[in-house]
Amino acid sequence: MSEAAEARASGSRWRVAANRRWIIMALLLALTCYAPFQLVPFRVFQFTMVLIYAVALLGLNLLVGHTGQISLGHGAYFAVGAYTAAILLHSWHVPYPATLPAAAVAAFALGLAFGVPAVRLRGLYLALVTLAIAIFLVPLLKRFESVTGGSMGLTLAKPVPPAWTGLAEDQWLYFLTLAVAVVAFLVTRSVLRSRVGRALHAIRDNEAAAEVMGVRLSFYKTLSFAWSAMLAGIAGCLYTWVIGYVSPDSFVVTLSITLLAGLVVGGLGSYWGPLLGGLFVMFVPSISQSVNDAAPGVVFGLLIIAVMYVAPTGLAGLAGRAAYSIKKTLRKE
Amino acid sequence: MAGFLQQVVEGLGAGAIYAGLALALVLIYQFTGIVNFAQGELAMFSTYLAWQLTAAGLPFWLALVVTLVVSFAGGMLIERVIIRPVEGAPELTVVIVTVGLFIFVNAAAGWIWSFTIKDFPNPFPEGAFRAGGVSVGYSTLGILGVVAVVMGLLYLLFQHTKIGLGMRAVASSPQSARLVGIRVGWTLALGWGLAATVGAVSGVLVAPLLFLDPNLMGGVLIYAFAAATLGGFDSPLGAVVGGLVVGVAETLAGAYVGFIGSDLKIGVPLVIILGVLLLRPQGLFGRAVVERV
Numbered sequence: 133m134s135e136a137a138e139a140r141a142s143g144s145r146w147r148v149a150a151n152r153r154w155i156i157m158a159l160l161l162a163l164t165c166y167a168p169f170q171l172v173p174f175r176v177f178q179f180t181m182v183l184i185y186a187v188a189l190l191g192l193n194l195l196v197g198h199t200g201q202i203s204l205g206h207g208a209y210f211a212v213g214a215y216t217a218a219i220l221l222h223s224w225h226v227p228y229p230a231t232l233p234a235a236a237v238a239a240f241a242l243g244l245a246f247g248v249p250a251v252r253l254r255g256l257y258l259a260l261v262t263l264a265i266a267i268f269l270v271p272l273l274k275r276f277e278s279v280t281g282g283s284m285g286l287t288l289a290k291p292v293p294p295a296w297t298g299l300a301e302d303q304w305l306y307f308l309t310l311a312v313a314v315v316a317f318l319v320t321r322s323v324l325r326s327r328v329g330r331a332l333h334a335i336r337d338n339e340a341a342a343e344v345m346g347v348r349l350s351f352y353k354t355l356s357f358a359w360s361a362m363l364a365g366i367a368g369c370l371y372t373w374v375i376g377y378v379s380p381d382s383f384v385v386t387l388s389i390t391l392l393a394g395l396v397v398g399g400l401g402s403y404w405g406p407l408l409g410g411l412f413v414m415f416v417p418s419i420s421q422s423v424n425d426a427a428p429g430v431v432f433g434l435l436i437i438a439v440m441y442v443a444p445t446g447l448a449g450l451a452g453r454a455a456y457s458i459k460k461t462l463r464k465e
Numbered sequence: 466m467a468g469f470l471q472q473v474v475e476g477l478g479a480g481a482i483y484a485g486l487a488l489a490l491v492l493i494y495q496f497t498g499i500v501n502f503a504q505g506e507l508a509m510f511s512t513y514l515a516w517q518l519t520a521a522g523l524p525f526w527l528a529l530v531v532t533l534v535v536s537f538a539g540g541m542l543i544e545r546v547i548i549r550p551v552e553g554a555p556e557l558t559v560v561i562v563t564v565g566l567f568i569f570v571n572a573a574a575g576w577i578w579s580f581t582i583k584d585f586p587n588p589f590p591e592g593a594f595r596a597g598g599v600s601v602g603y604s605t606l607g608i609l610g611v612v613a614v615v616m617g618l619l620y621l622l623f624q625h626t627k628i629g630l631g632m633r634a635v636a637s638s639p640q641s642a643r644l645v646g647i648r649v650g651w652t653l654a655l656g657w658g659l660a661a662t663v664g665a666v667s668g669v670l671v672a673p674l675l676f677l678d679p680n681l682m683g684g685v686l687i688y689a690f691a692a693a694t695l696g697g698f699d700s701p702l703g704a705v706v707g708g709l710v711v712g713v714a715e716t717l718a719g720a721y722v723g724f725i726g727s728d729l730k731i732g733v734p735l736v737i738i739l740g741v742l743l744l745r746p747q748g749l750f751g752r753a754v755v756e757r758v
Contacts, residue, residue: 429572436565
């Protein structure tokens with residue numbers, strides 16, 4: 133075969149591979165759109181929660197997986213998003229679609245505010261500060277009772293599906309969440325593929341080298357912090373829509389740690405990690421809780437340690453490796 | 466004035482407990498550069514062990530000795546089995562592993578002893594010692610005394626024994642220490658064992674005041690972090706001073722700053738951590754680290 137023909141052949145193979153990726157994505161999307169019509173409302177609710185966690189983990193992944201900055205306090209941004217939406221709905225009777233940008237802006241601002249001092253902190257000090265913030269938020273929410281409803285929390289009406297859709301409440305909430313999640317995934321993906329994404333990866337892999345290459349550390353780290361907080365805030369807002377109730381005890385420090393655990397198991401720094409982590413955070417506790425109240429914690433703890441030893445890229449990395457080796461054996465035959 | 470002094474005394478009592486846990490954190494950080502997020506949970510687990518032994522009928526002090534020995538062995542075991550594989554790994558990995566350990570130990574204690582709270586026997590007599598309008602509880606005095614003794618023993622160990630000399634050598638330069646024949650791996654394990662023991666002491670001291678449940682140390686941990694940050698993560702003396710300062714600051718803020726009150730006291734360690742890290746990152750007694758690229 134001549135060189136040109138070879139190049140053409142490999143080019144077309146590449147094109148098939150690229151198309152296959154889009155076909156798989158389309159099939160997956162079709163499946164996620166079809167599922168709520170086949171499942172009982174409780175399952176639809178569970179998958180809605182998976183998507184919400186996935187959006188929050190998408191944010192955490194941007195910070196931890198792609199920029200290499202640790203956060204033990206992402207539950208705080210989640211809570212800020214949830215409470216912003218809840219307070220707007222409860223006290224100002226804002227139409228609910230308007231709460232989403234408000235929650236995003238509030239969480240973004242908070243992320244920026246903490247991102248500025250956090251730029252000066254490394255590794256474990258950052259972990260300490262973010263952990264302290266997550267711990268401090270709960271008493272703070274309880275304290276400002278007139279606005280936040282104190283320990284009792286706020287109960288809200290859930291969004292009502294418009295008549296023209298003909299959907300039940302759970303299905304409507306599912307599709308709302310799905311739409312936000314897909315947009316969040318696509319936007320984050322394109323950000324990571326841009327020059328910003330490369331700068332973040334450079335910071336993660338070697339800060340000094342990145343700085344020498346002309347990456348402005350403080351700018352990109354703060355941006356990553358704020359963007360990541362914003363996604364967590366959006367997830368919090370969706371949470372308020374779906375649950376229709378917020379209380380400080382839903383956002384204790386365990387939430388932050390669970391989010392980190394889910395991300396680590398799902399896959400740090402991978403595109404599918406947040407979704408797998410969302411599935412993990414939602415279903416592992418509800419399955420293992422039937423054994424013992426403490427079982428989810430035992431499973432989480434052991435899995436985190438095990439994943440860090442044997443598969444630092446998490447479930448997503450394992451799945452990728454499995455797919456690769458299957459492909460290789462198939463090609464050999 | 467007497468009221469103010471009273472608050473200071475209360476603060477010192479609380480601070481001594483934070484100092485105990487902070488001391489445990491610092492012991493590990495000094496040798497390995499790891500901040501052990503599971504330190505509080507390990508202390509809680511040891512405290513349950515002590516409770517189990519006293520509930521089985523052992524006298525308190527004997528139960529305490531057994532607990533300390535078991536904690537020491539447990540700490541060494543954890544270093545050898547769990548921390549060893551990630552030694553030298555990026556900070557992110559190490560932090561995540563200790564967070565995993567945190568979740569695991571917390572849940573395991575809940576599994577074994579259930580999440581209901583338990584009464585823990587107080588080793589110190591009831592009542593208080595009065596001087597000039599200020600009453601100092603015997604348990605406060607006891608806690609301060611125990612922390613002082615622990616501090617003194619550690620000082621003797623580090624400054625006047627061969628093991629301590631080896632440990633200091635490892636802390637200052639593991640490679641050189643290995644070259645002169647010190648078994649670095651075992652020394653690190655020894656550090657973890659010591660830290661677990663000191664943590665166990667702080668758990669046993671705090672349990673009679675707070676009741677025993679698997680989340681016993683969750684609140685104390687953040688104060689201990691603030692104490693270690695304030696004192697400098699590589700200075701045992703700093704940890705103790707930092708603990709006392711944090712305890713007093715927290716009590717005074719709770720008593721005299723109306724806005725903070727008793728519910729927002731947990732914000733004090735956050736402010737201290739942020740303030741120290743921004744103004745003097747190495748803490749009061751710590752050494753500034755110069756990074757070579």
